[in-house]
Amino acid sequence: xxxxxxxxxxxxxxxxxxxxxxxxxxxxxxxxxxxxxxxxxxxxxxxxxxxxxxxxxxxxxxxxxxxxxxxxxxxxxxxxxxxxxxxxxxxxxxxxxxxxxxxxxxxxxxxxxxxxxxxxxxxxxxxxxxxxxxxxxxxxxxxxxxxxxxxxxxxxxxxxxxxxxxxxxxxxxxxxxxxxxxxxxxxxxxxxxxxxxxxxxxxxxxxxxxxxxxxxxxxxxxxxxxxxxxxxxxxxxxxxxxxxxxxxxxxxxx
Amino acid sequence: xxxxxxxxxxxxxxxxxxxxxxxxxxxxxxxxxxxxxxxxxxxxxxxxxxxxxxxxxxxxxxxxxxxxxxxxxxxxxxxxxxxxxxxxxxxxxxxxxxxxxxxxxxxxxxxxxxxxxxxxxxxxxxxxxxxxxxxxxxxxxxxxxxxxxxxxxxxxxxxxxxxxxxxxxxxxxxxxxxxxxxxxxxxxxxxxxxxxxxxxxxxxxxxxxxxxxxxxxxxxxxxxxxxxxxxxxxxxxxxxxxxxxxxxxxxxxxxxxxxxxxxxxxxxxxxxxxxxxxxxxxxxxxxxxxxxxxxxxxxxxxxxxxxxxxxxxxxxxxxxxxxxxxxxxxxxxxxxxxxxxxxxxxxxxxxxxxxxxxxxxxxxxxxxxxxxxxxxxxxxxxxxxxxxxxxxxxxxxxx
Numbered sequence: 041x042x043x044x045x046x047x048x049x050x051x052x053x054x055x056x057x058x059x060x061x062x063x064x065x066x067x068x069x070x071x072x073x074x075x076x077x078x079x080x081x082x083x084x085x086x087x088x089x090x091x092x093x094x095x096x097x098x099x100x101x102x103x104x105x106x107x108x109x110x111x112x113x114x115x116x117x118x119x120x121x122x123x124x125x126x127x128x129x130x131x132x133x134x135x136x137x138x139x140x141x142x143x144x145x146x147x148x149x150x151x152x153x154x155x156x157x158x159x160x161x162x163x164x165x166x167x168x169x170x171x172x173x174x175x176x177x178x179x180x181x182x183x184x185x186x187x188x189x190x191x192x193x194x195x196x197x198x199x200x201x202x203x204x205x206x207x208x209x210x211x212x213x214x215x216x217x218x219x220x221x222x223x224x225x226x227x228x229x230x231x232x233x234x235x236x237x238x239x240x241x242x243x244x245x246x247x248x249x250x251x252x253x254x255x256x257x258x259x260x261x262x263x264x265x266x267x268x269x270x271x272x273x274x275x276x277x278x279x280x281x282x283x284x285x286x287x288x289x290x291x292x293x294x
Numbered sequence: 295x296x297x298x299x300x301x302x303x304x305x306x307x308x309x310x311x312x313x314x315x316x317x318x319x320x321x322x323x324x325x326x327x328x329x330x331x332x333x334x335x336x337x338x339x340x341x342x343x344x345x346x347x348x349x350x351x352x353x354x355x356x357x358x359x360x361x362x363x364x365x366x367x368x369x370x371x372x373x374x375x376x377x378x379x380x381x382x383x384x385x386x387x388x389x390x391x392x393x394x395x396x397x398x399x400x401x402x403x404x405x406x407x408x409x410x411x412x413x414x415x416x417x418x419x420x421x422x423x424x425x426x427x428x429x430x431x432x433x434x435x436x437x438x439x440x441x442x443x444x445x446x447x448x449x450x451x452x453x454x455x456x457x458x459x460x461x462x463x464x465x466x467x468x469x470x471x472x473x474x475x476x477x478x479x480x481x482x483x484x485x486x487x488x489x490x491x492x493x494x495x496x497x498x499x500x501x502x503x504x505x506x507x508x509x510x511x512x513x514x515x516x517x518x519x520x521x522x523x524x525x526x527x528x529x530x531x532x533x534x535x536x537x538x539x540x541x542x543x544x545x546x547x548x549x550x551x552x553x554x555x556x557x558x559x560x561x562x563x564x565x566x567x568x569x570x571x572x573x574x575x576x577x578x579x580x581x582x583x584x585x586x587x588x589x590x591x592x593x594x595x596x597x598x599x600x601x602x603x604x605x606x607x608x609x610x611x612x613x614x615x616x617x618x619x620x621x622x623x624x625x626x627x628x629x630x631x632x633x634x635x636x637x638x639x640x641x642x643x644x645x646x647x648x649x650x651x652x653x654x655x656x657x658x659x660x661x662x663x664x665x666x667x668x669x670x671x672x673x674x675x676x677x678x679x680x681x682x683x684x685x686x687x688x689x690x691x692x693x
Contacts, residue, residue, distance in 0.1 A: 144517050146536070151542065
């Protein structure tokens with residue numbers, strides 16, 4: 041059984057059946073990509089996993105526990121971290137503060153009114169955040185305002201913030217969308233490194249076939265709200281149904 | 295020191311010195327001189343400076359850190375005031391229980407209001423808080439008259455029970471005190487043409503204000519304060535980082551409500567009366583203006599804003615037509631009249647117009663408020679300095 045088990049999940053928005061009957065199993069310590077043409081329901085599925093949406097039918101189990109009905113922060117505390125399509129960081133805060141917040145969240149939980157210590161005198165948190173910044177090669181930017189960074193660096197920081205929580209499952213929503221080629225390749229390298237160095241399951245939604253085939257070990261193809269096929273990258277490449285639904289237009293990218 | 299880093303400790307020390315020396319600093323002009331009307335060093339106004347300073351410091355913990363704009367904080371000030379006056383009626387004229395209970399009651403009330411209002415954010419949150427404050431105001435004016443005194447308000451009376459105080463001597467009136475030290479008592483010191491007034495009530499309020507300011511610095515620098523700034527910066531990321539924004543914002547709301555209650559309690563301690571108009575929505579708007587004018591989200595800004603507005607309210611509004619004629623008397627008659635009629639709309643009852651213009655100028659040209667203005671001036675001087683020192687001038691540490 042996989043770390044993430046999605047069973048018979050359906051979601052309807054008014055007259056639109058965004059998700060039909062989705063079954064998905066993500067095995068532990070793999071990189072599992074979910075691809076599909078626009079409007080296939082990829083983002084809806086992701087939002088159902090992190091608590092932003094509640095599916096109409098079906099169940100979502102993470103590590104044997106249901107995530108349905110839980111708030112996003114509770115699901116995060118269970119061990120699922122999410123990276124957004126446009127990097128979501130704390131723009132008004134410094135890079136170091138950005139990194140300290142997930143460290144506090146990991147250690148102190150969802151709410152700790154810790155008002156009577158100086159945050160920079162909390163050695164444990166400061167050391168952990170500094171170590172994470174080192175790992176992300178961002179130690180030099182420590183005191184910079186996070187909003188002033190390049191998009192690639194914001195993405196790097198966001199991924200670092202997620203990793204600081206030591207999640208068991210990292211969800212990435214088109215992590216390279218809108219990025220220049222160099223930034224895209226850097227992100228791929230970073231994700232490869234994460235996959236090699238950590239015990240972590242990565243699930244990735246992506247348009248860019250270069251990214252998908254560089255990283256994924258399993259691929260699920262979603263079309264019109266239902267999984268078309270799930271297989272290894274090599275088999276997906278040649279799959280006639282997939283070509284028809286999706287890759288037909290982007291053969292060169294594959 | 296006190297768990298503060300050097301920079302913050304210097305700021306606290308500076309504020310403490312200014313507050314202690316305020317009777318001198320605010321009275322720079324000799325009595326009877328033409329400029330004496332600009333003196334602000336009389337007890338009533340000095341008390342208002344520090345009390346509204348506390349109000350604004352608390353408001354800034356909510357608005358400055360989390361970005362939630364409350365338009366109903368005057369309600370907590372009013373509730374604190376009523377609680378304090380009831381302590382004075384029932385228990386004792388000593389200000390300690392009055393102030394203490396005003397903070398507690400305002401805290402409980404703000405917990406209820408915050409619990410409901412924080413279900414929404416942005417403009418809807420502002421409107422909800424405004425609605426609550428106006429409801430409190432209307433209730434205090436009408437159905438709650440037995441508790442609030444309605445239109446006439448409340449004052450300690452000779453006939454009140456006051457179970458901790460002994461019976462008053464014949465003909466004596468109840469006066470607010472701190473273990474016998476009357477809040478209204480002052481020591482006046484006359485030097486040359488100057489008259490300096492040291493008021494007991496002012497110094498009590500000032501000490502409370504310094505404690506309130508110190509606590510606000512601690513909150514700003516704590517992990518809790520960082521979480522509040524994170525709420526303002528990106529609530530989505532906060533939720534997906536495993537943090538529950540609601541209790542953080544609610545805690546900030548209650549803390550700022552308790553600050554407002556403290557200010558209300560101190561108002562009663564200084565001037566033993568309450569009226570419902572203290573809760574009117576304009577009073578809530580005033581503290582918003584104070585924060586923005588001084589600098590939202592800065593430590594010292596709200597105090598500066600409170601001082602600036604209270605100064606204008608009390609000094610500008612006192613200038614009348616006769617005084618203007620005196621000022622422009624050196625001009626030829628026709629021009630004097632023109633000048634007086636030009637300036638007149640901006641003084642006296644028209645001080646709101648001046649406040650409005652200043653507010654607009656600050657928001658447009660100094661979005662960081664008076665604090666940003668101060669920083670810009672400081673930067674101007676700093677840029678000049680190294681040039682004078684020459685190339686071997688030591689670099690000043692960054693502030």
